[in-house]
Amino acid sequence: MSKLAPMSGYKTTASHNSFKQRFIRDFKLNKLLYFMMIPVLLYYVIFHYAPMYGAVIAFKDFSPMKGIIGSDWIGLQHFKDFFSSYYFWRILKNTVVISVYSIIFMFPAPIILALLINEVRHQAFKRVVQTVSYMPYFISLVVICGMITDFTNSNGVINSLFSLFGYDGAAMLQKPGLFRPVYILSEIWQKIGWESIIYIAALAGIDQEQYEAARIDGASRLKQMLYITLPGILPTITIMFILRMGNMLNVGFEKIILLYSPITYETADVISSFVYRKGLLEFGWSYSSAVGLFNSLVNLILLISANYISRRVNKSSLW
Amino acid sequence: MRRASRTIMFSLMTFLLAGSALTGCSGNSGNKEAAPSTDSSTEAAAVTYPIKTDKTLTYWGALPNALTGVRSEHAEVPFYQEWQKQTGIKVDFTAPPTNQIDESFNVMLASGELPDMLEYNFFGFPGGPEKAIKDGYILELNDLIDKYAPNYKKYLQEHPEVEKMVKTDNGSHYAFPFIRGDESLLTFQGPVIRKDWLDELGLPVPETIDEWTATLKAFKEKKGAAAPVSFVGKPRVFNELGNGAFVGAFGVTRDFYLEDGKVKFGPAEPGYKDFLSLFRQWYAEGLLDKDVATVDSKVMDANITSGATGATWGNSGGGIGKWTPIIKEKDPKASIIAAPYPVLEKGTTPKFGQRDYFMSTGGMVAISATSKNAELAVKLLDYGYSEAGNRLFNFGTEGVSYTLENGVPVFTDLLMNNPEKLAPAQAMSLYIRGNTMGPFVSDKGVSEQYLNLPEQQEAVATWQKTDMAKYQIPLVTPTPEESAEFANIMADVNTLVDEMTLKIILGTEPLEAYNGYLDKLNSVKLSRAIEIKQAALERYLQR
């Protein structure tokens, strides 16, 4: 949200007043807004905050029959179990590394695609690119991962292609060093189109007059892209980036377990896949709840930090 | 986000598990030894069916998967109609969506509205069945069985080894279980190999590890097999080794087993290193699939049916039954047969092999602690263990789903060659439970007709010849306190074992790295896990 808006008069004077006076003043001015907000606030209270007490099962030995309230407290036991796991540091590190890689490589990809699509002059071609590139998002992960495995196997297409450039031909998913590149690249493949939509929409909002002015000045298309288009969608990029930071520890387990194997655990095993394997032995609602709580806490801290920095640096932030 | 990922995890878990031994054996059935319903009980009053009652019981349980799209409710399925008719008890069924059983179960418990009967795996209940009773989910059935379940009681009296299995350490009965009625129904998985290739090359079916090495070499060199032997690596790499295929030749499994009254963990025993050495050599020589770490069931299907792979490990149904028609389509001479579990020295009996327990953890039905009709529910469930009930569950209704030929029930075309073009699995699920699981004793007559390829029939006999019964740890349960600790340790242990196994076999690490892994296994408290297993075993033996 832009903080550049000029402060309106009332606030400057009101800020000297007491909280109570400000409160009354604000309420009088914004009554209708608060009134409009009631249904949404009610929704959040009923369907998000009211059930939130359930999070305490992370500290309990949850038994559905006794209910969330009635289950026995066991304190931090689940957290201790998690932190003291032999592989805790490895799975934490892998989770963060995969996330950071995907922020570095995956995050810009849809932005670049949106910028490229924006430069296409042929309208029909433009639509085809948009429509086709978002399709893989809808194909189920099992099928997509089946293709990835197939293509990167010892006689797979991608493997053969790389062999021309001296690759040794072993199945790529059996090489710990290649797991992350395969994971990230296939992630881009599947989601680039879908994730570019938000930026393509943002592009529509850019004032066309700026381009005309630039053309008169003789700016090249590349320059126009870098100095008009990109800044034009910067607020959207910022918001998406902050939200992405709040997802740091959420590396979904589905794709990981479809692609990894013990030979690549050292680079591929993440928090969610480890918890999944543990769940095969004994599924603990409380344990996975505790891990989830830990993830959320870290994520929230990262999001707040990103928001804070962004507010300082480029004046746009979530709150 | 947490909520979503956890729930997805649950479903995916069940999805992946669907292929494992839990459901692995449901294509089987009943026992002719089942007790006649009337003359049996000394303490229990005989029950005459149909019972006259106007009460309606409630029952929660999933419909067999095969019925998806065929019927959507229990009430529409002839089998359930017949069960109610024969017992005289009206039952109101609720079915959770396929594959959403755990979530549905948990929200049902949380909502506090429990039906009289619950078809659910209480053996796998976190903390074990004893905890399910203690926490007030389900009833302890001991008294009820004594009073109202003469048929089930009689069966247990005649089968003391089964009786031990179906109770908890404290001796509590907690459910009416699915019982496999014959030794031959316990085994359904093992090594398989292309028989036509062996014949063509003039080779015998391999028995020893050396013969296997020679055979695989011939497959590679003379049949051009790119991956002579391969294994499905999902959900767990070399999943089969738990049962002792190949690794068993070296006197160990990849899991816990029992030797001289002591619980042992295979990967920590010296034999495991020898096994790693063998597979490492096979991999280096190109006998073991180069892509072995990433093979899923789809790739395996393709490898087998396209002739890239000539040997693997499979089920009589899902393996031999699935692949045979496809390879025969291309080459009528082609066939896949079961090979015995490999040994080191010719003529010796394999130590380990796949062997399930008489009691299955699937298909059991418990009675909820809040039920007001427990007595009637017990009578309904006891019917499955009576002679008439055994027929109904295994073969359905005479004249409809089976006819008697020389006193033996034979399935009609309604099931095996359905006029509405339903596959046998679907048609069977309409009329019987013999091809899935439920509260009854299965009869081998069902699988004999169901698994009708000669290769499938022979397979069971081949795989059965092991000493597994001697080395198998019975269905033990850790105490509720220990079960979480056990799971924590094993999560680390299994990760270590899988990593070590694959890294050494694929040559990423030298064979000597094995010793280092042994130290790591100790540091994640493997010994404590063995201790827990041992204690559970001793409690079991005390039962």
Next chain:
Amino acid sequence: MMQAENGLKNKAFDWMINTALILLVIVTLYPLLYVTFASFSESSQLVANKGFLFKPLGFSLDAYKSVFSNPGIIKGYGNTLFILVVGVTLNLFLTAVAAYVLSRRNVMWNNLFTFLIIFTMFFHGGLIPLYLIVKNVGLIDSLWATIVPFAVSTFNLIIMRTSFSAIPESLEESAKIDGANHLTILFRIILPLSKPVVAVMILYYAVEKWNAWFYASIFLKDRNLFPLQLVLREILIANSTDNMSTGASSADQFMIGETIKYATIIVATVPILVVYPFVQKYFEKGVMIGAVKG
């Protein structure tokens, strides 16, 4: 001179972009083609196949016949359509209103509201408390149970709010002078200026509703209410070859599972793919500015 140089540069620029995008189209089109071909293939040939598919292997409609023979499919489309139309309407209305409020400057509690709303992205009570709430408000076994508890997506709300915030305040001034109230400003000025983001919201919410099956499986017991995805999931699982390791010998049943996997994807995906081209036209350049001037 400079013009010509730029023209040449621009041509090279165009050429590069078009090549890159054509490559992208080929690469991203392939999965759908593969799935389509696989769904029409003979199952026995498909099972034996590895690698690329450039056409169906053989030709068979068995998988589609099997999927459409399920009586739940038609009902499933109907239920999903209801959830989609009613749900997305409610989503849009609430999200737009909340986004409008939160995008106003100088509203004392807005930052707190925003934080509290974002907080829910991170902390949940889990499935059981939510189930109990849904039960207590009487929605269990009603299609509303798949709509009301998901009335606002926090992520979407933030996106919409960001977009509303970017609209210059000057555009509202005239309306304010005319004494228009907030509802009028929202519906007469802000929303018409925000067609692209509204289009994105429709797409996001529609796809979310279309793909949702999990909560439906928990909140709905009556099979007549099952949405399409839940029906398809059941078909898929029932036919998954993994599940058939039960000892069944009916090979035809095993194998059709492989093609059914792809047929269900086509049945589930094609209708939602069609939505995008309709939404696309709101992304054209200058939609927003045009609206302002007009």
